[in-house]
Amino acid sequence: MLEGELLRSINLRKTSEFKEWGIRGNMDGPEETANGLRGEINEEWIGGHPGKDVGVLILHGFCGETGDVRLLAETLSAGGYLVEAPLLAGHGTAKEELARTTYFDWIASAEQAYLRLAGKTNRIVAVGFSMGGLLTANLWNYGFAGIITVNTPVYYWNFKNIGINLMSDFRGSLRKYFRAADCSPWSTMLEFQKLLIHTKPMFSNITSKALIIQAMDDDTVHHKSADYIYGKLCGEKSMYRVTDGGHMLFCSKRGPEICGVIERFIQKVQAHN
Numbered sequence: 001m002l003e004g005e006l007l008r009s010i011n012l013r014k015t016s017e018f019k020e021w022g023i024r025g026n027m028d029g030p031e032e033t034a035n036g037l038r039g040e041i042n043e044e045w046i047g048g049h050p051g052k053d054v055g056v057l058i059l060h061g062f063c064g065e066t067g068d069v070r071l072l073a074e075t076l077s078a079g080g081y082l083v084e085a086p087l088l089a090g091h092g093t094a095k096e097e098l099a100r101t102t103y104f105d106w107i108a109s110a111e112q113a114y115l116r117l118a119g120k121t122n123r124i125v126a127v128g129f130s131m132g133g134l135l136t137a138n139l140w141n142y143g144f145a146g147i148i149t150v151n152t153p154v155y156y157w158n159f160k161n162i163g164i165n166l167m168s169d170f171r172g173s174l175r176k177y178f179r180a181a182d183c184s185p186w187s188t189m190l191e192f193q194k195l196l197i198h199t200k201p202m203f204s205n206i207t208s209k210a211l212i213i214q215a216m217d218d219d220t221v222h223h224k225s226a227d228y229i230y231g232k233l234c235g236e237k238s239m240y241r242v243t244d245g246g247h248m249l250f251c252s253k254r255g256p257e258i259c260g261v262i263e264r265f266i267q268k269v270q271a272h273n
Helices: 015-020 066-078 095-099 103-118 131-138 159-168 170-182 186-205 224-232 255-271
Strands: 031-033 036-038 045-047 054-059 082-085 123-129 146-150 209-215 237-242
Touching (some): 054 255, 066 123, 066 255, 082 103, 103 123, 103 131, 103 186, 123 131, 131 146, 186 224, 209 255
Parallel strands (some): 054 082, 054 123, 123 146, 146 209, 209 237
Antiparallel strands (some): 031 036
16 A cells, blocks of 8 residues: 555445545546546545454555445445455556555555455455456465455456457457556556466365356456456355456446345355354
């Protein structure tokens, strides 16, 4: 976590209070970003109720923010789970701030959030969206009750899907890809590559129950990444694929379905522990 970064934890008692979580901008609808539609929340937050003994750590992706996983956080918190979704170091700020961070800072952000959640419950399920899945793998030694990866990269850029998007909406897709390239400093891209190289061997250390979720039309992460992760995991595991939804699954029409799949997985983990 960057020194001096303001951390804000809000204990929510009812779902309606989600509207008070670090909102930037208006609430008229989701914001369009380089990677698709995104929520408005851009702060670190905690939500949920003490009624269930399973906590859920939700980690957003590279150059992303907590708004990208907002739907999942709201769904699980409304279901009674303790939820924490940290804003990773350097993210949700200016490019210059992001460029000052390394992948060690991102791992540290995830670890600090885990330790805060572990102070409230001894059973934690980690959900990593995109790069967040790599960060969960770096915390494997904590022995999660379950691990879920969602569109997590091992092989990135699916050029076939990029071509399909360009053919269907050339101007819109080209604008989206230029925006995506512009939001990532080269030094930060290098740190992401370092993280990927550092993390790949760790998947074979994971013995927790695991669920791998992948959208087949993801243009940012090649769908064969899910096969790689699935093949390396050593515990009980399952795969859930969807034909569409793109990279920003939680902000797509598939979002509620994916949230339901994740909640059912957590319920099974809770029942068998």
